[in-house]
Amino acid sequence: MSRLKSSTLLACAWLLGSQAPSWANSDQAGTGGSSFLKLQQGSARAQALGQAYVALAEGADALTWNPAGLALTQQKELVYSWLRYVQDVDSPLFIGYAHPMGRTVWGANLAYISVSGFDARDANGIPLSGESVNVRDGFLTVALARSFWYEKLFLGAPAHGP
Numbered sequence: 447m448s449r450l451k452s453s454t455l456l457a458c459a460w461l462l463g464s465q466a467p468s469w470a471n472s473d474q475a476g477t478g479g480s481s482f483l484k485l486q487q488g489s490a491r492a493q494a495l496g497q498a499y500v501a502l503a504e505g506a507d508a509l510t511w512n513p514a515g516l517a518l519t520q521q522k523e524l525v526y527s528w529l530r531y532v533q534d535v536d537s538p539l540f541i542g543y544a545h546p547m548g549r550t551v552w553g554a555n556l557a558y559i560s561v562s563g564f565d566a567r568d569a570n571g572i573p574l575s576g577e578s579v580n581v582r583d584g585f586l587t588v589a590l591a592r593s594f595w596y597e598k599l600f601l602g603a604p605a606h607g608p
Contacts, residue, residue, distance in 0.1 A: 487540040487557045488527050506542035509555045509587050513602030516591035519544040519551045535561050539584075550592045558584040 489507040492499035500512045506523040508515030523544040529537035542555035559582070566577035591602035 487537050506544040506553055509553050509589050513589040513604040514591055514600040516551050516553050516589055516602050517593040517600040519546045534563050552590050554588045556586050
């Protein structure tokens, strides 16, 4: 066996053997926090595209995905979305507004999400009777975007709030 082949095999064996084992059942399962907050709110089109919407974002929906797309807004836009998801994940409010002023466009959006009825558990994972956890989160975004060189370049800058 050539020296290159043996060193390549040795490197592959070391790489595979040195990896820490991954277990679906671990003591840390379920302790990660609030992945439901990564739900993208707003545009039904963006959600239907599997959240692959960055290059297509335009108008008031662009504030969430790509603020530079806000510069494509040709007229005033107002968007509203209401989402009722599985296991009482509820987003009763997503509202966005875009206001063009020539080649410059400003916009704002506001979203709120809540989840109710989580079981409260102690440090050992034992359910606490009569206790539940309610989670609420929201955000506000204000952005400014502008097109340059006959709409060949679009720049946008958002400012996010908690």
